[in-house]
Amino acid sequence: MEESFYYPVLWGVIAALTGALIWVQGNLVFYLKTVSRNAMLAGQCQRQMRYLRVLRLLLAGGAVLLTIGGMAAAFQDYQLHNCRLKAQREAVWPRYDAQVFWTAPDDFLAETDQSAKAIGYGRDLIAHTQDYFGKNGVVRPNSINALNCQNCHLEAGSRVFGNNYFAVESTYPQMRARSGSLETIPKRINDCFERSLNGQALDTTGPEMRAILAYMRWLGTGVPKGAKPKGTGLVEVPFLQRAADPHRGAQVYASKCASCHGPGGQGLPMPESARHYPPLWGERSYNQAAGLFRLSRFAGYVKANMPLGASYDNPQLTDEEAWDVAAFVNAQPRPPHPFLATDWPDVAKKNFDHPFGPYADTFPEKQHKFGPFAPIIAFYKK
Numbered sequence: 056m057e058e059s060f061y062y063p064v065l066w067g068v069i070a071a072l073t074g075a076l077i078w079v080q081g082n083l084v085f086y087l088k089t090v091s092r093n094a095m096l097a098g099q100c101q102r103q104m105r106y107l108r109v110l111r112l113l114l115a116g117g118a119v120l121l122t123i124g125g126m127a128a129a130f131q132d133y134q135l136h137n138c139r140l141k142a143q144r145e146a147v148w149p150r151y152d153a154q155v156f157w158t159a160p161d162d163f164l165a166e167t168d169q170s171a172k173a174i175g176y177g178r179d180l181i182a183h184t185q186d187y188f189g190k191n192g193v194v195r196p197n198s199i200n201a202l203n204c205q206n207c208h209l210e211a212g213s214r215v216f217g218n219n220y221f222a223v224e225s226t227y228p229q230m231r232a233r234s235g236s237l238e239t240i241p242k243r244i245n246d247c248f249e250r251s252l253n254g255q256a257l258d259t260t261g262p263e264m265r266a267i268l269a270y271m272r273w274l275g276t277g278v279p280k281g282a283k284p285k286g287t288g289l290v291e292v293p294f295l296q297r298a299a300d301p302h303r304g305a306q307v308y309a310s311k312c313a314s315c316h317g318p319g320g321q322g323l324p325m326p327e328s329a330r331h332y333p334p335l336w337g338e339r340s341y342n343q344a345a346g347l348f349r350l351s352r353f354a355g356y357v358k359a360n361m362p363l364g365a366s367y368d369n370p371q372l373t374d375e376e377a378w379d380v381a382a383f384v385n386a387q388p389r390p391p392h393p394f395l396a397t398d399w400p401d402v403a404k405k406n407f408d409h410p411f412g413p414y415a416d417t418f419p420e421k422q423h424k425f426g427p428f429a430p431i432i433a434f435y436k437k
C-alpha cells in the first residue's frame with residue numbers, strides 16, 4: 056500500500072522537476088542568444104553572461120541526472136513488481152497431492168501468465184465451440200456438428216470426473232493403440248474434432264490450436280509429468296453380469312433424459328437462452344468413431360454427470376440405469392465411423408467395448424458393443 060502510493064508521487068515530482076529544469080534552461084539559452092546578438096549589450100555584461108552560461112550548464116546537468124535517476128527508479132519499480140508477482144504466483148501455485156481430488160488452478164495464474172490472452176481464448180473455444188466453428192461460426196463456419204467441447208468436457212474440462220483435461224499436459228505425447236502411433240496433444244484434440252464433433256481437424260499451427268494448448272497447459276499447472284490426478288477423466292462403472300439392455304434404457308431415457316435432450320434425441324433450445332441442450336443422436340451428434348460411442352465411456356460420463364446436476368459423489372442413476380441408457384442411446388442412428396480402415400492397426404489391442412470387428416477373439420460384435428464385458432476382459436488377461 057505505502058509503496059503503491061509512494062511511487063506515483065515520486066514519478067510526479069521527478070517529471071515536474073525535470074520539466075521545470077528543461078524549461079528554465081531553454082529560456083536561458085534564448086536569453087543568452089538575444090543578448091549576444093546585441094554587441095554593445097554583450098560587451099557590457101560579459102561577466103553576468105558567463106555566470107548565466109555556467110548556470111545554464113548546471114541546470115542542463117541537473118535535468119540529465121534527474122532523468123537517469125528516474126530511469127533507475129523505474130527499473131527498480133519494475134523489478135519490485137516482478138518480484139511480488141512471482142511471490143504471489145508461488146503462493147497460489149497448486150501443490151500436487153495424489154490423494155486429493157484435483158481442481159482447476161487459480162485464475163490468477165492464468166491472468167498473469169505470459170500467454171494470458173491465449174489461455175482465455177482457449178477456454179472460450181472449449182466452452183463455446185459453436186460460436187467459432189458452428190453454423191455461423193466466426194473462425195470456420197459449419198465445420199462441426201451441434202456440440203461444444205464443453206458438452207462432454209464439463210466446465211471447460213475442469214470438473215472432477217467430468218471428463219476433465221487435468222492429465223493432458225502431463226501424459227502426452229503417449230502411445231495410443233487406436234492410431235498405433237505416438238500421439239501429441241494437437242493430434243488428440245483433432246481426434247475429438249473429427250469424431251466427437253464429427254468435423255474437420257484444426258490447423259495444428261493456427262491460433263486456435265495454440266490457444267487450446269495454452270489453456271490445457273494452464274489446466275495442468277502443478278501436475279507432475281506422467282501423473283494422473285485423482286478425479287481425472289471419467290468414473291469406471293462396475294460391469295453388469297448381463298448385457299446392457301436398450302429396451303430398459305429407453306425407459307430411463309424417457310423419464311430422466313428426454314426433457315432436456317428431446318424425445319427424439321435431437322436436443323432442445325434452452326428456455327430464455329440462445330444456447331441448446333445438445334443432441335444425443337442423429338446427424339448433428341457425435342459419430343461412431345467417438346469415445347462416447349464406447350458403452351463404458353458413455354456409462355461413466357452419465358453416471359457422474361447426468362441428468363444435469365448429478366456428480367460423482369451424488370449420482371442420480373444406478374449402475375444398471377447408466378449402462379442401459381448408454382445402450383439405448385448408442386443403438387440409435389448417428390454419423391458412421393470415418394476411420395474404420397485405419398484405426399486399430401493391431402486388432403488384438405482393441406478396447407473390450409470397441410463395437411467393430413474384426414477381433415483377435417471369438418466374441419461377437421454385439422457382445423463387444425453391449426456386454427457382458429467381464430468374459431472378454433478375462434479372455435485377454437490369459
Ligand code: HEC
Pocket residue numbers: 181184202203204205206207208218219220222223243244247248251252267288289341345346347352
Ligand atoms: C461427444 C462428447 C465429446 C466432445 C463434444 C468432445 N470430446 Fe474430447 N473426449 C471425449 C471422450 C469420451 C474422451 C475420452 C475419454 C476416455 O477415453 O476416457 C475425450 C478425450 C479428449 C482428450 C484426451 C483427454 C486425456 O486425458 O487423454 C482431449 C485432449 C479432448 N478430448 C479434447 C477435446 C476437444 C478440444 C474438444 C472440442 C473440440 C472435445 N474434446 C470434444 C468426448 C468428447
Ligand code: HEC
Pocket residue numbers: 202205206207209210307308311312313314315316332333334335341347356357361362363372380
Ligand atoms: C436438466 C437437463 C438435462 C437432463 C435431464 C439430462 N441432460 Fe444430458 N446434458 C444436459 C446439458 C446442459 C448438457 C451439456 C453440459 C454442458 O455443456 O455443460 C448435457 C450433455 C450430455 C451429454 C454429452 C453431450 C452430448 O450431446 O453427447 C450426454 C451424453 C448426456 N447429456 C446424456 C444424458 C442422459 C443419458 C441423460 C438422462 C439420464 C441426460 N443427459 C439428462 C442437460 C441435461
